[in-house]
Amino acid sequence: MATLKLSQSRAVPVPVEEAFDRVLPYPLPEIFRRRSVAIPPIKEVRDQVGEWGSVGQTRTIVTTDGGTLRETLTSLDRPGSFGYTISPLSGPMKPLIASAIGRWSFDSAGTGTRITWAWDITPTTAGRLLMPAFGAMWNSYARKALEEVEAILLK
Numbered sequence: 001m002a003t004l005k006l007s008q009s010r011a012v013p014v015p016v017e018e019a020f021d022r023v024l025p026y027p028l029p030e031i032f033r034r035r036s037v038a039i040p041p042i043k044e045v046r047d048q049v050g051e052w053g054s055v056g057q058t059r060t061i062v063t064t065d066g067g068t069l070r071e072t073l074t075s076l077d078r079p080g081s082f083g084y085t086i087s088p089l090s091g092p093m094k095p096l097i098a099s100a101i102g103r104w105s106f107d108s109a110g111t112g113t114r115i116t117w118a119w120d121i122t123p124t125t126a127g128r129l130l131m132p133a134f135g136a137m138w139n140s141y142a143r144k145a146l147e148e149v150e151a152i153l154l155k
Helices: 016-023 128-153
Strands: 004-012 042-046 058-063 068-077 081-090 097-109 112-123
Touching: 004 128, 016 097, 016 112, 016 128, 068 097, 112 128
Parallel strands: none
Antiparallel strands: 004 112, 042 058, 058 068, 068 081, 081 097, 097 112
């Protein structure tokens, strides 16, 4: 398994532009506040300068288990999508994941928006065998995050 491709989607009754503009800069600890088995919530974000939304920006994501993920915003196509890379990782996920490429997409769906969150994971050599289990945990984590996003957008 060279790369594990994962994605989850959820339709929300808000316009595409509003969904994009509110999700992109939203505080990560409020979106990713629920655990999924071995994938912990996000505790805080460090080293971010200004509001999140400029290609090339970086920040350090800290999880409740003490792990860190270095995120770099790599693409921004308002209101359709934004992308980022995660590398390097520390903590419990480091032995499993070498890097991840993430993307949030916002597409018209009836009178609202279909929001899709996707990850392309490059596993470590040791992590390859555990990717099916990790994928199942990530799918649950993503469903929970998208539920949070919907609740945030409907406030």
